[in-house]
Amino acid sequence: MARGLFITFEGGEGSGKSTQVARLAERLRHGGIETVVTREPGGTPLGESVRALVLDSSPEPVTELLLFAAARAEHVGKLIRPALDHGTWVVCDRFIDSTRVYQGLLGGVPRDLIGAIESHSVAPTVPDLTFVMDLPAEVGLKRAEARGALSRFDAQSTDYHRRLREGFREIARAEPARCLLINADRDPDTIAGEIWRTVSERFLVKAP
Ligand code: TYD
Numbered sequence: 001m002a003r004g005l006f007i008t009f010e011g012g013e014g015s016g017k018s019t020q021v022a023r024l025a026e027r028l029r030h031g032g033i034e035t036v037v038t039r040e041p042g043g044t045p046l047g048e049s050v051r052a053l054v055l056d057s058s059p060e061p062v063t064e065l066l067l068f069a070a071a072r073a074e075h076v077g078k079l080i081r082p083a084l085d086h087g088t089w090v091v092c093d094r095f096i097d098s099t100r101v102y103q104g105l106l107g108g109v110p111r112d113l114i115g116a117i118e119s120h121s122v123a124p125t126v127p128d129l130t131f132v133m134d135l136p137a138e139v140g141l142k143r144a145e146a147r148g149a150l151s152r153f154d155a156q157s158t159d160y161h162r163r164l165r166e167g168f169r170e171i172a173r174a175e176p177a178r179c180l181l182i183n184a185d186r187d188p189d190t191i192a193g194e195i196w197r198t199v200s201e202r203f204l205v206k207a208p
Pocket of ligand 1: 005012013014017040041056068094096098100102103110112151153
């Protein structure tokens with residue numbers, strides 16, 4: 001049986017990831033592709049407990065890194081890898097790039113520590129494709145505010161959100177084979193159309 005494909009969505013606050021995750025999964029299922037939707041932190045009972053812990057308190061950056069990493073190791077081992085092996089596609093809201101940007105770039109956790117943890121808990125289950133949802137920090141923040149309760153990450157300064165955006169853009173530049181930068185400052189239908197075209201062209205259109 002062919003392995004499933006692993007697609008992740010990344011980006012700053014209010015960038016519309018969750019909407020596009022749902023839209024893509026709906027189209028895949030409509031096309032007869034078995035698809036699991038999941039998110040980080042979360043995806044397993046342990047991951048959801050970590051989510052509550054880490055979003056409701058303000059741990060030290062290294063503590064935060066280890067909590068996200070613990071949740072991710074469970075997620076990969078118990079849900080993502082078995083699903084892919086079974087031929088199911090996995091669409092995930094946030095993954096390794098969030099750790100690289102939030103805990104690494106902004107939290108100051110050394111890159112080599114993050115890399116070492118990734119190589120033991122994630123590899124070789126890296127995403128086949130990552131959509132990096134990109135929009136100006138001010139626009140994302142307005143959207144997140146309009147949505148109601150701000151998480152402690154949302155409630156940071158505009159400068160923090162600008163650096164966040166730059167961090168994700170840098171990853172997209174550094175890994176062009178895996179990552180695609182999406183202009184998220186457009187209406188959801190247009191964005192969903194571009195995402196679907198990309199997925200179809202890369203993975204679904206059979207070579208003649
Ligand atoms: P969530 O409510 O899911 O935010 P969003 O809708 O923006 O995805 O909260 C997840 C928060 O956790 C988000 O602000 C980013 C942060 N986070 C990290 O700091 N590191 C990580 O590795 C992950 C997966 C998330």
